[in-house]
Amino acid sequence: MPMFAAPTAPSRTNLLLVDDHQMVIEGIKTLLKTDASVRVVAQANSGAEALRRLRQHPEIQVALVDLNMPEMSGVELTQHLRTEFPTVRVLALSMFHDHASVMEVLEAGGAGYLLKNTTKAELSAAIANVAAGRTHFSQEVGQTLLQHLDVPAQRPGAAPVVELTAREKEILRLVAEEKSNQDIATALFISERTVETHRKNILTKTSCKSVVGLIQYAIKHKLLA
Template sequence: MNELVSDDFIAVLVLDDHQMVIEGVKTLLKSRPNIRVVAEANRGADALQLLVKHPEVRVVLTDLSMPQMSGLEFIRAAREINSKLRIVALSMFYDHASVTDVLSAGGCGYMLKSLGPEELVQAIEQVAAGRTYFSSEVGSMLLQNLELTALRPAPAADDPVPLTVREREVLELISKEYSNHHIAEKLFISERTVETHRKNILTKTNSKSIIGLIRYALRHRLIQ
């Protein structure tokens, strides 16, 4: 079950220097009772003030290319205000460096502005529930880069940490983008147990994100 804010809706802030983009997002979401755009801004500085004014905001959709304050600068500053914010980048373009910069800054997703209403809703719901979300093109590019990295020989001292059979099963399903709910169904265990395994795997592999975990797993041939 997704974690929603009070009153059973996910409060969203949209930041883009083009008002047309903001209006488009609001139009795509206006018929969704579980998601509500509660704040909007055309500048990063204004958006930061709105985050203080609207502490109920759970998800932020932000453009990356903006004057005065870039999307990356905004993400870092917004996370200083509220470390629990789930921030997703919206862009017309994508490349490996841009996506990894967003993740390093504290973002949890990257979507193309050409997305449709169903994808937008799915993305907001997933990140609000604590997961990451990438448009299909972005996800494919990340996996290709991870696979190329995995083909490079690992240093001799970089031996994989031992994982239990169950942890390896969970890891395999995480790599296939299964949600905690679906992993629990697949392995006949509770979602709380899945979350415990997920945290243990991240700790054991010293990974700070799912992307880092998948990179580790590919490098050590823990997943196919």
């Protein structure tokens, strides 16, 4: 009699919710209740509690973090996570999208930035993106970053900005738009291996360690303009 393997359940992203307002947490849990790709593993109402939950649940992959919390802000918590839990990806959640706040999150090591008026569809997409190693910014946040591309790219005496080839600039722009290697390969009619080679070359040239760092560098030096 033939034996058939049972179908495997789709992989799910293990999520930590961090917000000092329990009502917000309950609202997010309700939004994600029907999303089979996400599992809320733990929740916390403060930064200190979030760190305890992460120690208790090493399987957590993504932390959805409110920025405006007392005692330990979301940015401070993100900095702690980068040191103690470097594999956990942080998705910031805020009512505000001013340039200073967004850059604080990026500099602290955050992988994405959502506004609290986000839809269920965007929330799910953002979690999936950061879990896959990509970045995700709400449309308003992206616009805020683009509006500040006209800042001076270089101070007197600063190290010269690296020169990227036309192809590297194309790829950099698509990376900043959160495109995967496959998406970029399709858009530019090249192989995924070629895309990966270009990405590595860009990271090496700019001395950046991650995609988030690369986006910061590109914004600072107007490479996306």
